Amino acid sequence: MLRHPRRRRRVLYGIVIATLLLTSALFALIQFQPRQAFAYFSDRHSHYFPTSISTLQPTSTSVDSATPTLTPTGTGDLQLFVEPAAGEQVILDAIHNAHQSVWLEMYLLTDNNSIQALEDAAGRNVNVRVMLEQNPFGGGSPQATLDALKAAGASTEFTNPSFKITHEKGMIIDGNTAFIMTSNFTYSALNGKNREYGIIDTVPQDVKEVTDIFNADWDRSTVQLSDDNLVVSPVNARNDLTTLISSAQKSLIVEAEELYDTNIAQAIAADAQRGVQVQVILPTPQKQPDYNDSGITTIKAAGAQVKEDPQLIMHAKMVVVDGKQAFVGSENFSSASLDSNRELGLLFSDPQSISTLQQTFDQDWTVSNSQIDTGYRASSNVSQCATV
Incomplete structure (x- = not known):
């Protein structure tokens, strides 16, 4: 039996600390889950989005239970992602990890997280340019969204009125990666029950011409196309x-x-x-x-x-x-x-x-x-x- 008060306190403190360390270690072991590559997405693009895309967890939703669990898809300069399995994270990560520019030409932009990501990018001096269709069918005016983006530092425009509507769903990241998609940036498309597909394209000729299209539409001019893709x-x-x-x-x-x-x-x-x-x-x-x-x-x-x-x-x-x-x-x-x-x-x-x-x-x-x-x-x- 320990009779010296200081020695007894030191022993008790040691027991308490050891117990806390053991509890923390056990909790960490229980909580630990190894990360895996994102379903429907290849880690070939981890050098463009270094912080997270190649280590995302697949999004599981009951509405997409019929979608197969596949190995990451795409080779070389093209990658495919599938909604609703991919969710909004593939889009958010691209915007969050942009270093120089995010240019968006879109029919509908109503997803709050996507809007916030664009505002955050503009706030860290990324060149954010957004064009939205002025009169989407049943979608309401995008004026408030454009005003909020502009207040955050983005450049904004309505799309070229020479077209009946601009129904494009395109995004360019840092001038070297083009997103060519079926999906608007809406909750239904990125978090709901839509079947959508998206291509992430780093083929230089493709990206150049998507950029040329964006600039022509921004400037209300025409563009000469030579890319057969x-x-x-x-x-x-x-x-x-x-x-x-x-x-x-x-x-x-x-x-x-x-x-x-x-x-x-x-x-x-x-x-x-x-x-x-x-x-x-x-x-x-x-x-x-x-x-x-x-x-x-x-x-x-x-x-x-x-x-x-x-x-x-x-x-x-x-x-x-x-x-x-x-x-x-x-x-x-x-x-x-x-x-x-x-x-x-x-x-x-x-x-x-x-x-x-x-x-x-x-x-x-x-x-x-x-x-x-x-x-x-x-x-x-x-x-x-x-x-x-």
Whole structure:
């Protein structure tokens, strides 16, 4: 038994400290979870976003339970990400880790976290330039958002009024990385139930021309395009997409929000008529008749298979031909989108990215319902219906 008071106190203090250290160590072991690469995203781009993208945890949501868990996708200068699995973090990290510039040309910007990230970037002297569509269909005026960004130090403009609308979803980071997406920066697109795709492109020629398009739209001028990879409305989108679809020999898969352009529907039908396996996933209509009914009728009569996704909001614009060539972009299959709007998409042949598109499509196809009812509804407004 210890009788000396000081010695007894020292022993007691030692026991308390040892107990605290042991408790802390056990707690750390319990809480520790090794980080893993982000689902649908390759760590090849960790040198562009050094702090977090290559170590993000996949976002798990019940609405996307059908989406396959894949190894990171993309090789070389192209990377693909898939929503809603990727969530908003891929966008936020790109903005947070920008060192020189963030330029955004977008139809809708309403996601609070994205807006805050842009304001923060402007606050640390990153060159932030934002162009938003002045009159989005059903989306409300973006004036308050532009005012807030401008107050934070960003440069802002409405998009070029020479186009019917600017429906592009594009972002350029530090002049060397272009985001070409189907998704707006909204809660529905980045945190909700939308099926969306995005390409992160560091091919120098692609980035240069996306930058040239941005500058031309900012300055209200025209741009000369020479990059065959870019699909740009109203310049080459109709020709490029028709050519891509018509090149199919064995298979054609499509996920689209809108399918009522006559020429595109006829090109898809021609594929089916010559024996190409054609599979198309469209949104489940919110009311009848469905504005896609004319296109559905055309391609189904030729032998195409058509389904409607009941779980996700099909806002994607994606085509894969023969498992070898693909398109992802903002273009819908409508005359306004192809001929009158400002839109931006990309043609590519990256095997891993295409594999992810195919696997995601297969999962969506499995849970989708066969389309049955048709009843064509003509409408002059549905060409601008992308509000999510």
